[in-house]
Amino acid sequence: MWHEGKIWPEASRVRVFMLVPGVEVPHLCVQCHDYPCVKACPSEALSISPETEAVIVDREKCTACGLCIEACPGDVPYIHPAEKYAVICDLCGGDPQCVKACSEGGWDALKLLKKSENYTYKVYAKTPEEITREVAVQLYGEVGEEVV
Amino acid sequence: MPGGYAGKFLEVDLTSRNVRDIKFSDEVLRQYLGGRGLATKVLWDRLGARWEEVDPLGPENILLMFTGPLTGYAPGARLCVSGKSPQSNGIVGSTIAGEFPVELKCAGYDGIIFTGKAENPVYLSVFDSDVEIKDASHIWGKDAKETLKVLVKEGREALAKSRPRRGVWKEPAAVYIGPAGERLVRVAAVVGKWAHAAGYGGYGAVMGSKNLKAVIAKGTGPLPEAADMEKAVEAAEAISRINLRYTHLRHWGTGYLGYDVGARLSAEPVKNWQEEWHDEKSYSADKFEPFWAKRFWGDFGCPVTCLKLAVIRSGPFKGAITDNPDYENQAYLGTNLGVFTAEGNIYLTALIDDLGLCGIQCGNVLGFAAELYEKGILTREDLGGIDLKWGDVEAFASLVRMIVERREIGDVLAEGTYRAALKISEMKSVDALKYAVVAKGIGIGAHGIRSGEDYPHHETYVCSVQGGDHTSPAYIPLDDDLSELTVALYDSGVVCWFNFFEEGTKDHIWGLIKAVTGWEITPEEWYGTSARRIIHTQRVALLLGGPDIRWDPKTHDDIPSKWYKPLKAGPYAGKAVDRKIIEEAKREYYEAIGWDENGVPKSEELRRLGLEEVDKKAEALRG
Ligand code: SF4
Ligand code: SF4
Ligand code: SF4
Numbered sequence: 001m002w003h004e005g006k007i008w009p010e011a012s013r014v015r016v017f018m019l020v021p022g023v024e025v026p027h028l029c030v031q032c033h034d035y036p037c038v039k040a041c042p043s044e045a046l047s048i049s050p051e052t053e054a055v056i057v058d059r060e061k062c063t064a065c066g067l068c069i070e071a072c073p074g075d076v077p078y079i080h081p082a083e084k085y086a087v088i089c090d091l092c093g094g095d096p097q098c099v100k101a102c103s104e105g106g107w108d109a110l111k112l113l114k115k116s117e118n119y120t121y122k123v124y125a126k127t128p129e130e131i132t133r134e135v136a137v138q139l140y141g142e143v144g145e146e147v148v
Numbered sequence: 149m150p151g152g153y154a155g156k157f158l159e160v161d162l163t164s165r166n167v168r169d170i171k172f173s174d175e176v177l178r179q180y181l182g183g184r185g186l187a188t189k190v191l192w193d194r195l196g197a198r199w200e201e202v203d204p205l206g207p208e209n210i211l212l213m214f215t216g217p218l219t220g221y222a223p224g225a226r227l228c229v230s231g232k233s234p235q236s237n238g239i240v241g242s243t244i245a246g247e248f249p250v251e252l253k254c255a256g257y258d259g260i261i262f263t264g265k266a267e268n269p270v271y272l273s274v275f276d277s278d279v280e281i282k283d284a285s286h287i288w289g290k291d292a293k294e295t296l297k298v299l300v301k302e303g304r305e306a307l308a309k310s311r312p313r314r315g316v317w318k319e320p321a322a323v324y325i326g327p328a329g330e331r332l333v334r335v336a337a338v339v340g341k342w343a344h345a346a347g348y349g350g351y352g353a354v355m356g357s358k359n360l361k362a363v364i365a366k367g368t369g370p371l372p373e374a375a376d377m378e379k380a381v382e383a384a385e386a387i388s389r390i391n392l393r394y395t396h397l398r399h400w401g402t403g404y405l406g407y408d409v410g411a412r413l414s415a416e417p418v419k420n421w422q423e424e425w426h427d428e429k430s431y432s433a434d435k436f437e438p439f440w441a442k443r444f445w446g447d448f449g450c451p452v453t454c455l456k457l458a459v460i461r462s463g464p465f466k467g468a469i470t471d472n473p474d475y476e477n478q479a480y481l482g483t484n485l486g487v488f489t490a491e492g493n494i495y496l497t498a499l500i501d502d503l504g505l506c507g508i509q510c511g512n513v514l515g516f517a518a519e520l521y522e523k524g525i526l527t528r529e530d531l532g533g534i535d536l537k538w539g540d541v542e543a544f545a546s547l548v549r550m551i552v553e554r555r556e557i558g559d560v561l562a563e564g565t566y567r568a569a570l571k572i573s574e575m576k577s578v579d580a581l582k583y584a585v586v587a588k589g590i591g592i593g594a595h596g597i598r599s600g601e602d603y604p605h606h607e608t609y610v611c612s613v614q615g616g617d618h619t620s621p622a623y624i625p626l627d628d629d630l631s632e633l634t635v636a637l638y639d640s641g642v643v644c645w646f647n648f649f650e651e652g653t654k655d656h657i658w659g660l661i662k663a664v665t666g667w668e669i670t671p672e673e674w675y676g677t678s679a680r681r682i683i684h685t686q687r688v689a690l691l692l693g694g695p696d697i698r699w700d701p702k703t704h705d706d707i708p709s710k711w712y713k714p715l716k717a718g719p720y721a722g723k724a725v726d727r728k729i730i731e732e733a734k735r736e737y738y739e740a741i742g743w744d745e746n747g748v749p750k751s752e753e754l755r756r757l758g759l760e761e762v763d764k765k766a767e768a769l770r771g
Contacts, residue, residue: 005377007220008370010254010318018247019300019319021341022442022457022469027316066313078315081368105451106392107444128316139441140459143467147293 002097010081013089014098017128020147022139025131029055029076029089031115032122037088040071045086053115054091062086074125150174151375152217152664153182154256158279160272162358163207163264167279170261178667182216182258183228184241185640185682190261191239192685195232196761200694204234204350205332205357207265213323213363214259215249216642217665220371221380222657223388224450224644225250227323233349234334235509235564236589236615237697238690240349241639245447246340248321249642254367266359269330271299274365275307275320284361288330291502292342295324295362303364317366324362325352326504328552332356334564335509335551335591339501343455343471344447347506348590348617350564375666383660387653388451394650398444401454401471404433406478406493409595414720415602417484417594419538420515421585421710424596425718428488436472436490445471452646458494465491465541468498473507476618479594480511485518486538499545503552510551512591513565514544517557519583525576532556565591567697585708586616588690588699593618598711599720603630606725606733610705611747613686619645624733624740626675629654633679640682680742681757684749688766691748701747705734746770 004011017025031053038046038055045062046055062085068077069086077086092098102110115121129148136144149155156169172186180186194210195202202208211231219225227249233240252259255276266281269288273280282302287295303320321340328336329352336352337345355361374380396404407428410416414425429435439458446453455471473481473493481500482493500510520526521536528535532550536543550558560575561568569584585592587609595602595618597609604621611622612632620639623631629648637657638645648654661669669678693699707730714724738745742753748770754763 004370006370006373008254009250010366010368011370015318017318018341021296021343022445064313066315069313069315075316079313105388128318139457140469141461141467143459143469147297 002092011087013087015078017132019128019132020136023132023135025128025135027074027076027128027131030074030121030124031055032073032125033120034122036071036073037068037077040067042067046088049090052091052094055088056090057086057088059083059085072125073122075127076125150177150217150665150667151373152221153177154253154258154372156257157259157261158257158274159261159263160279160281161264162262162266162270162281162360165266165281167281177217178669179678179681181640181678182219183214183243183640183642184230184636185678186259187212187214187228187230187241188239188682188685191230191232192689192762196689196765199232199689199692199765200698202232203695204232204237205353207358209354209357211262211351211354211358211360212259214642215253216640218641218643218660220250220253220448221374221384221664222641222643222647222660223384223391224452224647225448226642226644227252227346228639228642229338229346229351230349231351231354232689233351234353235348235350236690237693238588238613238615239686240590240614240617241620241636242338242346242349242351243639243642244323244338244340244344244346245450245644246321246323246344247448248323248340248363248365250371250448251321251365251367253371254369255365256367256369260363262358262360265357269359269361271324271360271362271364273303273306273320274363275310276366276368278310287361289327292324292326292339292504293502295326296322296342299324299362299364303366307366320364320366322362322364324504325355326502328504329353329356330361331552331554331562333505333552333554333562334567335506335513335562336504337506339504342469343501345501345506347508348614348619350506350509352504352506374664376663379663380660383656383663386656387647387660390650390652391451391647397452397454397646397649400433401456402475403436403456403472403478405475406436406482407432409475409479409602410483413601414599414715414718415596416479417515417585417596419486420484420519420583421596421708422519423717424598424715425720426483426488427718431478431482431488431490436494439490439494447644450644450647452644454646460491460494463491465495468495470494470498470501473497476594477507477511480508480515484511484515484594485544487541487544488539492541495541496544496548499548503548505548505552508593509564509591510548512585513551513561513568514547516565516568516583516585517547517561518544520572520580523583525572525578525580526557530557532558564589582709585710587612587708588615588704589697590615590617592616592708596711597707598715598723598725600723601720606730607737609707610730610734611737613683613690622737624737626740627671632683633675636679636682637674677757680753681759683741684754684757684759685762687743687749688762688769691769692765705747706730744770
């Protein structure tokens with residue numbers, strides 16, 4: 001992993017949930033236009049990158065209080081497994097490594113686009129449970145309800 | 149310490165509920181790597197002296213769940229499950245793909261050794277170094293879907309409680325058994341992710357015999373560091389790049405073979421191997437494709453993604469969910485039962501997944517029962533009223549349930565084809581063994597040898613130390629890509645074989661081993677010493693066998709008697725196996741691998757490899 005220089009699923013800024021087999025849910029920051037997480041932080045640890053508009057965590061200032069997680073409509077941030085700071089996707093400084101890996105893998109599920117003013121990205125900030133339920137019902141029909 | 153290892157193993161005594169960490173020396177790890185190799189070493193060291201007396205389903209058996217140094221680094225992660233096999237009475241390295249082995253390593257453990265037997269149903273929870281034996285009475289008896297749902301829920305709740313305010317927890321990974329394993333059905337598998345299984349060997353029954361319903365694991369650490377991370381990533385990416393060029397498995401999984409192996413190669417079990425050819429267009433891959441809710445479903449880090457998610461949304465089989473089905477299930481729960489519809493096959497596969505059975509072993513015994521019914525040896529009354537006709541999906545489903553519940557004839561068939569054949573021969577005063585397609589108590593994989601068109605050789609099932617296991621074929625030359633000695637490397641690595649199918653991939657494995665562990669293991673070292681230690685030890689354990697059954701190479705180093713009869717139909721009609729060729733292949737294999745003319749590893753060979761204890765026990769076999 002680019003940030004850690006190790007293979008470390010529990011410290012990944014893109015966590016893939018599999019609460020139900022076959023329903024793999026990549027979970028990451030969607031960059032809400034109003035950044036509730038930034039507003040909620042009492043320690044001024046979060047800021048918005050002027051270049052990428054991604055949320056930047058100041059590891060020194062972060063107290064790992066978890067208030068940003070509560071404020072996020074998708075429960076996206078989490079506390080790093082070994083250190084005391086919140087983990088949020090920072091778009092790798094503008095060159096997202098996940099997009100590269102995805103295209104090298106031949107999946108092309110991720111693509112780098114310019115942020116549009118016309119979309120409300122916040123609607124995509126959902127909890128893994130919500131997304132799992134939606135996808136499971138799509139994939140499995142009625143059985144999807146039972147297995148979640 | 150070598151790279152790629154967490155550096156410790158968990159030993160869990162289920163009887164005393166005692167849990168401790170244990171270590172192996174660097175030398176032992178270098179010799180056996182992990183997975184199948186190390187499992188063989190541990191089993192022999194602990195049980196070898198009294199191997200013949202150990203009941204695979206008794207508390208004295210030990211159950212191993214091992215990763216290897218390459219697990220998580222090589223694309224496609226697998227866990228190796230082993231122990232004394234209740235099918236062969238030998239050692240089988242049985243692997244299952246998924247995230248479990250990665251979670252285990254990230255939690256700081258290279259593997260788990262279970263001994264003894266829990267008083268009541270339990271499951272083991274490994275959360276980093278917090279290891280707990282938990283009550284499982286509420287999930288005992290539950291099928292795969294319910295079991296996994298409860299495990300994920302309880303696991304996440306426990307994680308949230310132990311580290312509050314950390315954010316949302318990703319699920320722990322799990323391996324578990326279904327009702328089949330609980331009832332000590334010898335064709336039961338160790339299962340994961342609904343549709344993944346370590347089937348060969350029958351370790352689902354071993355888990356059941358220990359009252360162990362499941363193991364869940366969550367590791368919050370990084371994967372144990374590689375000796376040279378840059379080179380490790382380079383080698384893994386080289387393997388992935390080659391795999392990406394070959395789109396067959398990615399696009400179709402192995403599911404295009406259900407038609408192909410029969411129609412093109414004449415090597416697929418049809419109606420309990422009475423035929424190996426069919427040309428049923430109703431069974432071609434495009435008939436399965438419409439049921440795929442998801443085409444690309446892969447395990448940790450896998451570019452191959454052989455899995456396809458099959459879902460039936462309407463009709464009598466509505467609600468069935470499984471993967472693919474993959475070729476083995478298409479064959480054994482399809483053509484072998486005279487079932488030639490995608491829906492029927494998906495339904496039966498989903499059923500055995502839910503109940504925790506091995507599709508191959510279960511399909512083998514179902515086909516066996518159906519042929520006995522056809523021949524009038526088993527009557528409708530024997531079968532509890534089931535009219536077990538070829539192609540009748542509901543009839544076979546009913547018989548599956550009888551097996552899992554061990555009801556009436558189900559209790560006999562639950563012992564697997566070989567033991568059932570012995571019992572039925574006795575009950576009916578017939579030779580039922582001639583209908584059994586097994587090798588050393590293990591139902592043979594769905595790749596026949598009569599046409600000579602598929603990959604197995606004459607020696608493959610005759611000499612494999614894992615009996616009928618088509619993923620561990622005895623093969624000459626010994627360093628062939630398909631040889632048992634090569635597979636032992638993958639199973640000890642522990643990696644997924646499907647990531648090493650394509651030409652050129654295997655060349656990178658030596659570099660990957662070096663980059664991850666720091667050890668320069670050459671092909672010469674592997675094929676000349678390491679692999680042989682594993683295979684010879686497995687062979688001696690297999691021949692020692694016991695307590696209920698033993699194998700004599702003179703009788704049992706052989707193919708099923710059916711295969712000496714010619715194929716009846718198709719382009720290879722008339723082809724059969726010549727007994728002389730089998731004898732020749734056998735002799736040649738014994739010679740190449742270092743076994744004497746009776747098929748027992750030679751004393752000087754065992755001593756050369758430092759296996760004195762194995763040699764002492766082998767002496768008795770030499771007679
Ligand atoms: S966890 Fe860190 S970033 Fe989040 S609100 Fe607390 S101090 Fe701010
Ligand atoms: S998705 Fe969550 S973490 Fe990302 S900007 Fe919105 S509130 Fe912040
Ligand atoms: S090839 Fe198939 S079984 Fe192997 S790791 Fe990939 S998806 Fe899993």
